[in-house]
Amino acid sequence: MNRYPLEIFWSAEDAGFIAEAPDLPGCSAWGKTETAAARAAQRAISAWIEAAQGAKREIPEPSTLAPLANYSGRFVVRVPRSLHAQLARHARQEGISLNQYVLHRLSAGG
Structure with a gap:
């Protein structure tokens, strides 16, 4: 394999x-x-x-993926103030936190 x-x-x-x-x-x-x-x-x-x-082309070495344990599940993203405000408004309309709303949008693919 x-x-x-x-x-x-x-x-x-x-x-x-x-x-x-x-x-x-x-x-x-x-x-x-x-x-x-x-x-x-x-x-x-x-x-x-x-x-x-x-064809005598170079064959790349297989990349390695870091184990899931290496990821905390937390990262910081800087966004324009207008986008931050828009996301916060949508979260408030849905009655959920901004973090929950962004997680939902990321999970849904947009």
């Missing part, structure tokens, strides 16, 4: 899961399930490496 990290996501357009190896440009695979996509991605990674070797 290759040690390259994968990003796996659902694609409505493809009606299946896409697994991408971000370290290897253009290397991705499709599967009906996340597991199938991950297995197909392993084959795609092998093919990508084989093609790169044949």
